[in-house]
Amino acid sequence: MPEMTFASAAPDEIPISLTINGQLHRLDVTPWTSLLDLLRETLHLTGTKKGCDHGQCGACTVLVDGTRINSCLALAVMKDGAEITTIEGLGTPDNLHPLQAAFVEHDAFQCGYCTPGQICSAVGMMSEGHASTRAEIRELMSGNLCRCGAYTNIVDAIEDVMQDGRPAVREAAE
Amino acid sequence: MTPFAYVRPTSVAEAVAAVGSSGTARFIAGGTNLVDLMRYDVETPQTLVDITRLPLKTIEDAENGGVVIGALVSNADLAYDERIQRDYPLLSSAILAGASGQLRNAASTGGNLLQRTRCYYFYDVATPCNKREPGSGCPAIGGVNRIHAILGASEHCIATHPSDMCVALAALEAVVHVTGPEGERRIPFAEFHRLPGDRPQDDNTLKHGEMVTAVALPAPRFGAHHTYLKLRDRLSYAFALVSVAAGLDMADGRITDARIALGGVAHKPWRDEAAEALLKGQAPSPAIFAAAADHILRDAKGQGDNNFKIDLARRAIQRALEQAAAGTPQVQAEKRVN
Incomplete structure (x- = not known):
């Protein structure tokens, strides 16, 4: 897409376009609007959660051009032209994404607040392709906190999907 | 905002x-x-x-046998780059010891250098801070200072530089390429970040308007004799209390040269060339590693809550040198320290 320069002297709204879960949106945003707030407040895609709003918890994780990032630390205006995938774009109640199904199967959540971020992060991590062991999954998922402490089952769910449906060996205790 | x-x-x-x-x-x-x-x-x-959107996203060969890393290469792309993993595994390891998968995907090479301290008082605008508001005071001195500096601090500031990547870049003797209103210049890594002194508001030696465009690395060295050992309050996704990047040139069972940089202990990645020189020509041994550690920490000063860092750093330096000498670098997904 063509490069643009905005020589605005005063802060104002800037037109951007984003493809979100396959649908093109043309939006006017103030430069200080985070991608997270745009998704939740403007587009009402509230599956993406605001936990800490400081990049410390991972609840706001979405995929931008296929790459997982913290949407709370991303300014929407800087993502002009990008393709965004949120939890709403991964599956439907009748047709769950394999990770969504695995999280249900493995009881990989309690309150569920971190779950959309966990699942988007896991999708990103799997496409990055650097995790093959439980220790590596745990390390590369460490940006997603779960205050209910469902970590063992979260790793089970991810490992299950990575092993293409084969049952994962559960850890006795962690 | x-x-x-x-x-x-x-x-x-x-x-x-x-x-x-x-x-x-x-x-x-x-x-x-x-x-x-x-x-x-x-x-x-x-x-x-x-x-x-500027074209600074490539990792290119340099004439000296090294590489030039564009300032906009993401931390993740840099850490997982095939050539970096092969020739500069110390750098890959340090990057992967820091932050999270999401943050490494977003964070840039240049930005990693320019990130600011995580001192609680710096972040809390309700408190004074000489770094944030010059002249207002430093409540970390005499306050809550578990994460603060033990080396090179001043009466005005005891903040630490939080980067892991920069600790490896210090040990690798990187050079920072900069473009500013007065043209281009190159800054040796040791001169890029600065100690707080009486100007803690200046984290580094850049002038306003100067932009980091690249980070250059000299030709690869150390072979398998390197490690990045990071110690922190939880096993992942936390800033270093103490970290050590160590690289040894070895020949015939002796150390021919050494580079040691510490993170989490000072306002900049901490190097001590005299301590490195102590190791030259020596066979690896607990005694010589302890001597190097003692030398690095000879002027270390605790602030109260962080007194433990002095002994922790001493042990971390020795352990890192053992790992480097043995050619068994710390694996970041493996939480046991060998």
């Missing part, structure tokens, strides 16, 4: 001009630190200059 104007230049020259012409303009790339600081009103730029 305080409102600001947004500019998206199409060249380095335009970007440098945009920031250089306004004292309140700032470059933004990954934004993983700057956006957070703006949310706390620690940083209140009136203009953000978005450099993310």
